Amino acid sequence: MTLAEMSFPDLAAKSGHEAYKATLSRTGAVVVKTSQGQMVERRADGTVTVIKHLPMGKRVKPGAVLKRAKQAG
Numbered sequence: 001m002t003l004a005e006m007s008f009p010d011l012a013a014k015s016g017h018e019a020y021k022a023t024l025s026r027t028g029a030v031v032v033k034t035s036q037g038q039m040v041e042r043r044a045d046g047t048v049t050v051i052k053h054l055p056m057g058k059r060v061k062p063g064a065v066l067k068r069a070k071q072a073g
Helices: 008-027
Strands: 029-033 038-043 048-053
Touching: 008 029
Parallel strands: none
Antiparallel strands: 029 038, 038 048
16 A cells, blocks of 8 residues: 555545535535434534434445345336
């Protein structure tokens, strides 16, 4: 792994935080998923509104090959 590739996780995290802050300052609100499995709207004034409770995700073992389920129709 090259030095540049090793910095990808840090760059991705930094970019995500910058996008969050930029959107919050530009629009006044951001919709995010929380660690408690909720979709919430966070406003610049600090208020939080729960939009939806999300179902728990499925755990997948690292290296597992996922296949798309065929849709009926």
